[in-house]
Amino acid sequence: EVQLVESGGGLVQPGGSLRLSCAASGFTFSYYSINWVRQAPGKGLEWVSYISSSSNIIYYADSVKGRFTISRDNAKNSLYLQMNSLRAEDTAVYYCARIVGASTLDHWGQGTLVTVSS
Amino acid sequence: QSVLTQPPSASGTPGQRVIISCSGSSSNIGSNNVNWYQQLPGTAPKVLIYRNNQRPSGVPDRFSGSKSGTSASLAISGLQSEDEADYYCAAWDDSLNGRVFGGGTKLTVL
Numbered sequence: 204e205v206q207l208v209e210s211g212g213g214l215v216q217p218g219g220s221l222r223l224s225c226a227a228s229g230f231t232f233s234y235y236s237i238n239w240v241r242q243a244p245g246k247g248l249e250w251v252s253y254i255s256s257s258s259n260i261i262y263y264a265d266s267v268k269g270r271f272t273i274s275r276d277n278a279k280n281s282l283y284l285q286m287n288s289l290r291a292e293d294t295a296v297y298y299c300a301r302i303v304g305a306s307t308l309d310h311w312g313q314g315t316l317v318t319v320s321s
Numbered sequence: 322q323s324v325l326t327q328p329p330s331a332s333g334t335p336g337q338r339v340i341i342s343c344s345g346s347s348s349n350i351g352s353n354n355v356n357w358y359q360q361l362p363g364t365a366p367k368v369l370i371y372r373n374n375q376r377p378s379g380v381p382d383r384f385s386g387s388k389s390g391t392s393a394s395l396a397i398s399g400l401q402s403e404d405e406a407d408y409y410c411a412a413w414d415d416s417l418n419g420r421v422f423g424g425g426t427k428l429t430v431l
Contacts, residue, residue: 248409250420262418298365306354306413307371314365
């Protein structure tokens with residue numbers, strides 16, 4: 204069974220940093236590209252970042268470019284999101300999601316909540 | 322302001338057919354596949370339609386998708402109470418080099 208489990212969320216002050224992890228199981232992690240998608244409380248979905256299977260292609264949303272860094276360790280079946288210079292507007296549930304067929308997010312984790320507040 | 326435009330709400334009675342629209346541009350819907358996601362209250366999103374009109378196994382055939390030009394739509398026929406959820410369209414945007422989502426449509430079954 205395909206599983207994606209996010210961790211690392213929590214409360215952080217504005218300007219602080221946090222590292223999210225996404226542990227994958229039930230499939231060959233190194234074959235798949237992965238996205239981070241977030242959802243602010245009571246709001247819609249917002250795409251955050253994309254990383255290809257071999258990490259050679261990476262994209263970021265303009266709202267996080269220069270502050271967030273996506274990475275993966277295929278040997279550990281893990282995806283990461285390093286978030287620096289956090290702002291109140293980064294408060295959201297962060298989901299990792301597997302991509303199939305170049306565009307479909309076919310499996311999602313349960314999400315981890317990041318709260319940026321003083 | 323989302324790149325893809327959806328109505329914020331839709332409603333119908335059990336058994337009715339409801340259509341949710343998604344409007345984009347030539348750089349997203351006009352040149353890439355559209356996916357639809359269903360998010361039940363308190364849960365992660367789930368893919369409902371991929372590649373414009375394909376249903377993953379397990380998704381009832383009451384759900385169908387279509388695309389024409391720079392717009393797409395999701396149709397739900399034989400509406401059921403368990404269809405009450407938020408629905409999002411999504412596509413890759415070649416100009417932004419990123420994935421874009423619609424703002425979401427909250428479906429209420431009356």
